[in-house]
Amino acid sequence: MLSSFWVLLVLSAVIAGAGIVADSTATVIGAMIVAPLMRPILGTACAIVLSRRRQLVANMLLVVSGATTVVAVGWLLGLTVPLDVVADTNSQVAGRVSPRLIDLISALATGVVGAYALTRSDVADSLPGVAIAISLVPPLAVVGLTLESGSPDEALGALLLFGTNVAAIIATGTAVLLIARLREAAHRAGAEVGVLAGRTLAIVAGSIILVAVPLAVGSRNVVQEQTAVAAARPVAQKWAADQGWTVTDVFLRAGVLHIVSIGRPPEADAESLRAALDRAGLADTDVDVTLVVGGSVVLPAG
Structure with a gap:
């Protein structure tokens, strides 16, 4: 299972990085479909709902290590490109380095769909569309490429977009799985279910507020510029x-x-x-x- 995750992750990172360098939207979309990062992120939401600390830590470590790997692949791809890959010369980069509140709204809605698809087998076919709608690997590839190009501010913006999407998926995934009564279903199946503390839910909600602040500033700056x-x-x-x-x-x-x-x-x-x-x-x-x-x-x- 983990071997397929890493193979798909590295391949999606290469595809995303190449698509960004070539400024090809179609290629970047292909990377979104291949990327497996949605699994451990939704797994984190599931672990929160079931209060399984070990599963929670394992999924978060997988997300962080996976994200680091994609950034590293993007940085290495940047070494092979003679020109800097930055927002001024590349539309794929420009679209991912200045996230706004509308990106958070989109991520929240997409997270709902992803979690809902997990609870309903009749809508599981929508998951490829969710993978396209939620941008996970491409922003990380942009982080690596812009860091290699000497643009840390743009890299920080792309990282914020990734963090926004992760926080939104975990928050909405947690909410949807609670509404779908996953805890009760797990009890009936005899599975391990811990005590869900209100503090845990507060941290999940707080993560949305945490990313919303810089996104609001970004939105204001965009309006002022326009x-x-x-x-x-x-x-x-x-x-x-x-x-x-x-x-x-x-x-x-x-x-x-x-x-x-x-x-x-x-x-x-x-x-x-x-x-x-x-x-x-x-x-x-x-x-x-x-x-x-x-x-x-x-x-x-x-």
Whole structure:
């Protein structure tokens, strides 16, 4: 049993890492289906409900050691790539390094489905869909790849996404198994059932609150960034149009508003853009303007 777990885990880590490096969504989805991490996580929820401390420790150790292995595989794959695998150049990384509250909501719902599928044989066929919906191995592969690329902040964001998903699966799995009367069924079957302390349930609930705080901060930051970009874009476009230039990109990164514009000589007046942005309520935002002077040259044959 454990041998198949480790074989599937390493293979899913390689597939996920390769899919992220290649920026291939289909390949990453394949890794989600193969990944076996859902088993020990749901096993943790089952151990909590049945109050089996030894089973709980064994499952948690398997989750932690498995997660560490995936991170290591991602880091090793990063060594084979000549370019850095970071959010700026890879959409698979960008989608996993800034988790938000909506990710927690999604993980909670997915955890309910996974636990419910365990209690009902008629819905067990939905488990592959659960594996796709809950992102476990890909964020860990991102942690390894971004660490190797020298981006610890992005690695921390991806690790937070993984932790969010694990906490959500354990919490909702515990709730669903309690509602499904797993303890009573185990009693009737003569299985070992310990005393379920309220403190244990409080710790499970507290883990959700623990991950919700940084996710709420991330959500707020995303909203602020989107608001700033939405306010800056029309101002930048008008400024560029007045000077015969074109704005090609407007984005906010690390608190700095970046505006990329292209046009023919002479260079556009960036100071007038600063004044326009100040009038639009962005006086407290640092701005980095990239002016790309372009043109065309005819090179006749011969």
